[in-house]
Amino acid sequence: EKIIDYIENFILYLNKDTKIVAKSHQFIGVNNAIDSFKNRDGKNGKLGVFWHTQGSGKSFSMVMYVRKIRRKYSGNYTFLMITDRDDLNTQLLKNFVRTGVIQDSDAVKAKSGSHLREMLQSNTSMIFTLIHKFRSDYDTKFPLLSTREDIIVIVDEAHKFRSDSAEMYFHLQNICKSPTRKKLTNDTYEQKRVMLISATPLNNKPEDIANLV
Secondary structure, X not given: OHHHHHHHHOEEEEOOOEEEEOOHHHHHHHHHHXXXXXXXXXXXXXXXXXXXXXXXXXXXXXXXXXXXXXXXXXXXXXXEXXXXXXXXXXXXXXXXXXXXXXXXXXXOEOOOHHHHHHHHOOOOOEEEEEHHHHOOOOOOOOOOOOOOOOEEEEEOOHHHHOOOOOHHHHHHHHHHOOEEEXXXXXXXXXXXXXXXXXXXXXXXXXXXXXXXX
């Protein structure tokens, strides 16, 4: 079963000719993340923290994660990929294009805050954006972006959200605390489903970072 899983979900082809095979930490880590997604009900949106070391194939792990969910789980999911700077956003997007997951890079890249809000109201399967496009004034109520419960939010550079006084933490809260249509037993609504990713050593325990969401 593991061999079939590996062949089906953990071998990529870069530009259709260069084979990339998952290393053990990617196979285990992605499958743990998939298990969290599979058992997402009752987590109130928290899919966990996926911690990598630098140079260990973080972006390819994201590709494998998205591909496996698309293949194994029915649904009209939108994957919202959030980074904190343009070069990282471009690099991540290129890897999704080079592995054939995305055909048209222009169709999935949010060009502005207003364009991002439009995309979140559509059925776009993948959205790549900078976290700054969620910017709003601290003293105003953040607008409701979407009530869909099938948006999977993947936040890169998660270590930068350790301080609750950081501006990006405020943006992250705006994203994660927006409710979905799914009503819980206590008459509240489930939050967006979020997975945090980092390749930088975490001074905090991973669960401490997850608790920030």
